[in-house]
Structures are given as structure tokens and as C-alpha cells.
Amino acid sequence: MRLFRLLWPILTVLFITGVVILFIHEYAIARASHRIKDVAYVTPNTPGFDTDRHRLDIYQPQQDQSVLRPVVIFIHGGSWESGSKNLYAFIGRRLAKQNVVAVLINYRLAPKVQVPDMANDCALAVSWTQKHIAGYGGDPKRLFVMGHSAGGGLAALLMTDNQLFTKIGLTQNPINGAILDDPGGLDMFDYLTKMEYPGDEKYLVPFGKNPTRWHDVSALYYVKQDCPPMLIYVGEHTYPGIQKSTRRFRQRLQELGVKYEFKVLPGKKHIGMVTQLFWETNIIYQDLLKFVGAKP
Template identity: 35%
Template structure:
């Protein structure tokens, strides 16, 4: 069987390098592991919408919830493109929420983060209606979305606007996130953060405190878009220095983009990202022991 599997995986990887990798990943994504509720408004703007993936088979006890933010340099992205992420999380028994948020040039920093706070508040208030436990609510993001998750977990001013605090977050998960990136080099990102006058308080690493929720940080070892040593490694070091539990992982067989793609069923062989996510959530952010079992 294995000799037939490897050519199949090679073919999938080749196709993913073609014109529409996200469409292919979603086309290969199962639909029997979740029930999807689409386009729920958490605000008045058309971009303030979210989808909920309720697992077909739930874990025993309270059902954890994961609110996911996608990347795209804060100027692109749509929640519909990340059905494979919703399925991956639902397949492990979690309620997954994937939220859109306003993008540049409609808004700049920090308004898209305010959207994240509004989405978090909506989920905390309503997710029980969809089978999730609001007291076991995790944040997760990839790339720019990992930044969004980090800022909600680290900068208490954001959740304070919706009368919440970072303590409402059981833990947060960052995949290839930029957490310390001044001065900004990417020309597409510069206007989002008012370059050359980018505010230092826009950087997650400048908000680390002992009250930060536990973190799981993952990155591609040879990421050429977001420096993993400075960002993932630097933030992990700063978190540990103030006693915050943090789990840190680097992978050789993925890139900045394919790290999140490794959550999909066809590409899980590339990195054990979903396994680490499940272990982190099942251990309540490292508070208890857990052994993740990933379904095929």
C-alpha cells in the first residue's frame, strides 16, 4: 500500500504548486466530520462574518472551541478558503470558528484587531448554542492571523473594549506568526502599520507579561517570509522569561504557506502540526497531560 501512497502524495503536492492550491485542498476535504453554519454576523460590516464547524463526533466532556484567523498580509483572505482548517479541527472533536475581518485599505492597525475582539466576544457569548464550551476557548492563526491571535492574547486593551480580558483565552496557537517585525520590510505591509511611523505597541513581543495565556508556537525552520528565529523563537524566549507556559516547534518539510496546508488531510504527512494542536488543546494549554490521537 505504501508504494502506491507515496506517488499519490507527490501528485497532490505537485498540484498544490499549481494555480489554485486552496481550491484543491478544499476539494479533497471531507464533509462528513462537521456541520457547517455559514456567514454569521458578529458586526455590521460585510467583512464581520464567521463560519462555525460543529464536529459530528465530539470529545467526552466540554467541547473546546478554536477561533481561527487566516493570514494574507492584512490585505487579503476569505474564510471560505479555509474549510480545510475547519474540517481538521472538527475532525478532532473541536468546534471550529473561522472569522473574516476587515482588511487594508478599508482599515489599518489596530482596527482589524478590534474585529478579532468583536468576533471573540460573539463566540464567547453564543458558542454554547453550537455545542461549544465558552470556558474552553482557544485562539489560533496563521501568519498575519497568528499576529492577530497573539495581540488578542497579549495586549489587554483589545479585549477590554468588549469587556473581556486575556484570561478568557485558555490558550493560543500561532503558525508562522510575525511577532517582532519592525522596521517593516514588506512593501505590502508597510501602509497597514503607518510606515515609517509604525507604533512600537503594534508588536506582540512588546506586550508580554506573566498574565499571558499559554502558547503553542510553530514555524517552518527555513521560512523565508517571516524569520522564525526572531519571531517564533524570540517570542517563546520572552514568554518563558516571565513564566508563561509555551511549546515551541520547528519543521523542516514545510514552508511559510505549506505549514498551514499541513493541517489538511492530504498534507498531514509533511508536519505533525495538527497532532501538536490537538495535544495542546486536549491538555488545556499544557495544564494537564494529554495524548493526541489524529484521525486519518
């Protein structure tokens, strides 16, 4: 106890110093970008418009806006029932600092809607981005989707299921590639058919009880030879279900000759796979910048 009393002032100073350094670091990164917050990607008078969930944030680099930059649309995770773009502002700021226009989106969640409606929301957000992003310095011809966990599954679905875009009036899928960070839901048909893990029943809320629907929202079954390229990352210690479905997804990509890169990140668990993106030197950012063609 005496030792603790002696060390307490030192520990307090170290903690405060660390917080101050972190704040200064984050402030410096924030100054390198400009945030446009809570833009509606669905017209507010549209039936079913959700004032909180049909919104997106745009992060622009502060540099010359006359040069159009690649665009990364980030889709948050949260088991299809929680999460918000506001939790991932650090990703938007770091991408913008590295000359990428970042778009972070919200979408409706369970139990209010199920996954097909979530995917439709994400497609509407991508469509809005394609139509308007040039006004924010982004190149509509270089759109990429990125997601973690449930957001990774939705990103994969957007890139593989072209019907999501034809249903909303687009003639073709506008996505040029995907960055999948420990993606969930790549094969929910297999996952929910087998129910191998404790608590799996909770996923019947966002996915429903109809196996046909599980199949219809699983990116695995839409992979085609002409799919754009992907970057796929999985944590060494992530959930077994994610490891299994990602392995099956990669096998399908290999069978059809789809270009992709895959990396297992040592020591990482599921949550750590997204929190590591706080650091702009992270390997995912390093690969992403090359992948999307961002210039220093």
C-alpha cells in the first residue's frame, strides 16, 4: 500500500501526459481534414425515411479540392443491431489525412428492419455518393467500400450482388473494390443452418427464420468472375465463425479467378481488428492507399 501511495502521483502524471499527447495527436489529424456531418442520403420526405439512420458523414482532405481523389465508403459493424458512424470518426480523419475522401454511413438496424433493408440502405448511400461526391473532391469513378464485422459482410454483399443497384435504378454496380476487415455474414446460410455456437439464435432477429433469406443476403453466393478486386483481413484470434466463412469465401474467389489479397493479422481479436485503425501507419491503411490509388 505504501508503494502504491508513492507511485500514485507518478502514475497520475503519466496518465495525464498520455491523454494530452493523444488529444494533441488527434487534433493535429483532425486539422488535416474537413468533416461534413449528417448528410441525408435518402430524401427526407421519402416514406420510411429515418432521420438518424439515413445519414452519412464526408471527410475531405484539406488540400486542393480541384483534384478528385479516390473515395472509401466505410460501413460500421455491430451485429446488425447496433453501431454508428459517429464511433468511427477516427477512420474518416485518417483516410482524409492520407488523401482519400471518406464517407461514413449509418443504416437502419434490427429489430426495426432486417438485413435486406440494411443492404438496400447501404446501396442508396453508395448511389448518393456516386451522384454527389465530385462536389466534395471525390472521384465518382473510384468508389470503394470498406467494412468491419457486420459492415464487412454488407460491403461484400454490395460488391457482389449487382441487383442491389439495379433495384434502385442504377444500370451497373459503381463499386471498384472492397476492403473487408474481419467480415461477418459472408455465408449466413451455412452459419444459421448449422447453429454451431452459443447464442447464435440472436441472429434470427436481423436475418429472420427463412433459410432462403439467409442465402439471399450472403455474399458468397453472388461471387462472379468479373467481381472487382478485394483486400481481406482476418484476426488470428477472431471468432471461429468468421474464420470459417472467410475461408469458404476465399475458396470461391480462387475458383472463379477473382483478384484478392488476404492477410491474417497476428494476435488480433475481432474488436482489435477495427480499433487498430486508430493508427494511420496500420498495415490495412498501407495496403488500402495502394489499392485505391491514393497519391501522397
